[in-house]
Amino acid sequence: MKFLYLTAGIALVLSTIFDYKKTIKALKVAWKKFSKILPGYIKILIIISIVLLISEDTIVYYLGGNSQWLGLLSGLILGSVTMMPGFISYPLAGILVEKGVSYMVVAAFVTTLMMVGVATYPVEKEYYGHKATIIRNVASFIIAAIIAIAMGLFYGEVL
CATH class of the missing domain: 1.20.5 (Single alpha-helices involved in coiled-coils or other helix-helix interfaces)
Structure with a gap:
């Protein structure tokens, strides 16, 4: 540096x-x-700081439930509204798998974490516009769900 x-x-x-x-x-x-x-980046930094205060046990509690589909939905939503850099989210994914969270749910969480930007919406809207930002986030959400289900099929967690 x-x-x-x-x-x-x-x-x-x-x-x-x-x-x-x-x-x-x-x-x-x-x-x-x-x-x-x-101003937009300061808001994002504040949101990231708050998210980083959430413990891994709390995340495991919400993602590692009994229902695969409820866990998938929780992973998609939780990943969409939070924001973490890759160097934190990938080790967190390993911890989640070690604690018993299914690969499908972890894939949903990490994929939406990287692709869907609810927290970055204000800044993204300034550069791309409201419509393009919404389209990108919805498309990313759908793609993340498809990836997660494919991971569940691949690892035998679905069906």
Whole structure:
């Protein structure tokens, strides 16, 4: 990470040396875009912080029920409304499988976690528009359900 900061700093200095006015203009444009996006990203960071407070036992309780189909629905919904980075969600998926949650339910949870963005809706809406965001999220939800059921069929958990 330090390498990236150093490289960016050197590039900024070189840009300033070669054309000071263009560099200042570019920095102003960058700041304007950054300040426009910042409120949405702060909301997302707050939501992520709250989600990370949920313990794995709570998640297992809601996903590892007796009914496969209720667990599938819970996994799809819970994954859709939460947001976690991959480096947290994949180890969590391993923990869920170790605790007895079926592969189908874990696939539903992790797939919707990565593909469906209820938490990112405000930011996504700004860039893609309301209609495109809704279409993308609904399509992702349906695809995640299909993937989860296919995993259940593959591992013999369904039928």
